[in-house]
Amino acid sequence: MSRIALFFLLIVGLLTAPVVASDQVVWQIGQPDRSYAEFAIASDYPAYAGRFVEKPPVFEVGTSDPGQDWPFIHPGPVDGWAGGRLHPFTIRFSLADEPRGVFTFRVELSDTHGAAPPVYAITLGGGTGRFVLPRGGGDVSLEDPSAGKPHKIEIQLPATLFRKGPNQIVLACEEGSWVQYDAVTLLNDVDKPATKPGIQSVTATATPFFIRSDEGVRRAVDVSVALTAPPAELTLHVEAGGETFDVPVDELPFIGNAFQEVAVPDSPQPLEVKVTAVMGDQSKSTTVTVGPQRKWRVFVAPSAHTDIGYTDVQPKCRQRHNENLDLAAELIDRFPDFKWNCEVAWQAENYLADREGEQLEGFLRLAGEKRLGVQALYCNILTGLCSHEELCRLTYLAHKLHRELGVPYTSAMINDVPTVVGSMPMVLANSGIRYFSEGSNNTRAVTFNKLYDKSPCWWEGPDGSRVMMTFQPSYAYAARMGLQASLRTARERILKHLAGYEAREDYPYDAIY
Numbered sequence: 001m002s003r004i005a006l007f008f009l010l011i012v013g014l015l016t017a018p019v020v021a022s023d024q025v026v027w028q029i030g031q032p033d034r035s036y037a038e039f040a041i042a043s044d045y046p047a048y049a050g051r052f053v054e055k056p057p058v059f060e061v062g063t064s065d066p067g068q069d070w071p072f073i074h075p076g077p078v079d080g081w082a083g084g085r086l087h088p089f090t091i092r093f094s095l096a097d098e099p100r101g102v103f104t105f106r107v108e109l110s111d112t113h114g115a116a117p118p119v120y121a122i123t124l125g126g127g128t129g130r131f132v133l134p135r136g137g138g139d140v141s142l143e144d145p146s147a148g149k150p151h152k153i154e155i156q157l158p159a160t161l162f163r164k165g166p167n168q169i170v171l172a173c174e175e176g177s178w179v180q181y182d183a184v185t186l187l188n189d190v191d192k193p194a195t196k197p198g199i200q201s202v203t204a205t206a207t208p209f210f211i212r213s214d215e216g217v218r219r220a221v222d223v224s225v226a227l228t229a230p231p232a233e234l235t236l237h238v239e240a241g242g243e244t245f246d247v248p249v250d251e252l253p254f255i256g257n258a259f260q261e262v263a264v265p266d267s268p269q270p271l272e273v274k275v276t277a278v279m280g281d282q283s284k285s286t287t288v289t290v291g292p293q294r295k296w297r298v299f300v301a302p303s304a305h306t307d308i309g310y311t312d313v314q315p316k317c318r319q320r321h322n323e324n325l326d327l328a329a330e331l332i333d334r335f336p337d338f339k340w341n342c343e344v345a346w347q348a349e350n351y352l353a354d355r356e357g358e359q360l361e362g363f364l365r366l367a368g369e370k371r372l373g374v375q376a377l378y379c380n381i382l383t384g385l386c387s388h389e390e391l392c393r394l395t396y397l398a399h400k401l402h403r404e405l406g407v408p409y410t411s412a413m414i415n416d417v418p419t420v421v422g423s424m425p426m427v428l429a430n431s432g433i434r435y436f437s438e439g440s441n442n443t444r445a446v447t448f449n450k451l452y453d454k455s456p457c458w459w460e461g462p463d464g465s466r467v468m469m470t471f472q473p474s475y476a477y478a479a480r481m482g483l484q485a486s487l488r489t490a491r492e493r494i495l496k497h498l499a500g501y502e503a504r505e506d507y508p509y510d511a512i513y
Contacts, residue, residue, distance in 0.1 A: 023187040027061040030183040035145045036072035045073045053083045061093035076118040076173035089171045099159035101190040111148025112136035113177035123170040125161035127254030158194045175486045200226040202277045204288040211263045218263040225258040225277045240273040241265035297511040303341040321347045341373040345397045348374045367407045376412040383421045395431040411435035416475040418445035426461030436467045439475035470513045
């Protein structure tokens with residue numbers, strides 16, 4: 001599968017078919033009534049940590065009790081309250097006869113997470129289908145299921161995926177956050193013939209992404225092919241800019257749609273692209289116009305947040321940041337494009353005090369090469385509580401590291417603090433700092449988020465001193481952009497992010513931070 005195809009496994013409520021009278025219920029967990037009251041730990045999601053984190057649910061059809069063995073909530077890997085990892089939910093069942101006809105598997109959800117809905121995976125018979133779920137109603141539904149936004153996944157499965165005797169289906173939220181269950185059902189129509197592979201539709205979407213290849217820089221077009229059943233092979237025939245070429249689909253789906261990224265010529269003029277999906281003697285076509293596109297550069301400044309005493313007790317915070325720097329140094333040496341930042345100079349102070357030999361030399365080498373950055377402020381401080389002297393001394397350590405050890409310092413940041421005093425540009429500029437970024441904490445105070453629409457900008461102090469500033473309307477902004485989740489999530493959110501800059505008449509630049 002191409003790296004971009006991973007991003008768009010968008011299989012939401014497709015290949016659905018109404019259940020007719022000949023469908024027989026093989027088993028059902030819960031009742032489809034828009035309520036999760038019949039499930040374990042209903043309305044008490046924190047109890048999941050004590051009940052299911054160490055031993056994920058295994059539901060034995062015929063013996064297990066939904067009220068004890070099937071949690072109402074299914075966490076995802078971003079849910080720290082559930083361990084921040086994958087949680088497979090397994091359903092085991094037995095079929096008395098040889099499977100015949102067509103099975104229908106239905107997952108009815110009372111809600112999905114409102115901000116980070118998951119990529120929901122269904123694994124059966126050695127294959128996995130993935131569904132990118134829509135945003136739900138929000139955290140209110142954690143206590144009141146009627147506040148959720150219901151969603152249903154319904155797929156038809158051939159009998160060949162099952163066997164006489166024991167079977168199992170594994171469900172997981174592979175990316176993102178939680179879902180809440182309403183009911184999970186397996187049905188079977190023994191007389192229905194298996195659906196033959198066919199092409200239902202083809203869609204092509206222009207993106208602002210570019211692809212570097214042996215042929216130079218080309219434009220990325222996303223193609224989705226809706227199928228009636230998994231095919232043996234599928235090829236995309238592409239006609240664009242006087243070129244004609246075939247692109248085999250890298251990975252054929254177990255269930256749902258096939259997705260493939262296609263690289264077409266980069267043109268200064270609108271370019272019509274025709275894509276034809278070919279499967280045996282079947283074919284369907286679509287066209288898309290790819291317009292001229294600004295070549296965006298996205299600058300990412302990775303770091304680990306310093307929140308001493310909040311994320312852990314003080315000595316463990318110090319130890320963890322030292323371990324982060326050990327790992328960062330390893331990654332920088334392994335991956336030439338990777339860089340890392342000490343969010344605050346306190347991290348560097350501890351590392352230099354606690355490490356020696358090769359680790360210490362490595363830190364200084366990477367800092368000197370500007371591959372490991374030391375941000376100039378000593379800590380994330382509420383500047384409104386500082387005296388004049390305290391403000392000035394915030395950059396003392398970084399200046400000492402520069403003077404005595406040659407560690408560069410030209411930039412500073414404050415993260416997870418509501419705002420910064422207006423005299424800060426004067427302090428920074430007169431300390432030799434040229435660049436400043438702020439990741440605001442909006443839950444602690446009302447902040448000037450309109451400033452985000454003007455970033456980057458020059459921030460000028462009372463004496464005319466100024467720094468180049470960029471303002472982010474929240475801390476942990478990399479997480480909001482999906483950079484900690486997956487390539488698919490990051491791609492989707494960055495697309496929306498870039499659209500905002502594309503729409504700005506006052507932003508002629510080609511880069512964002």
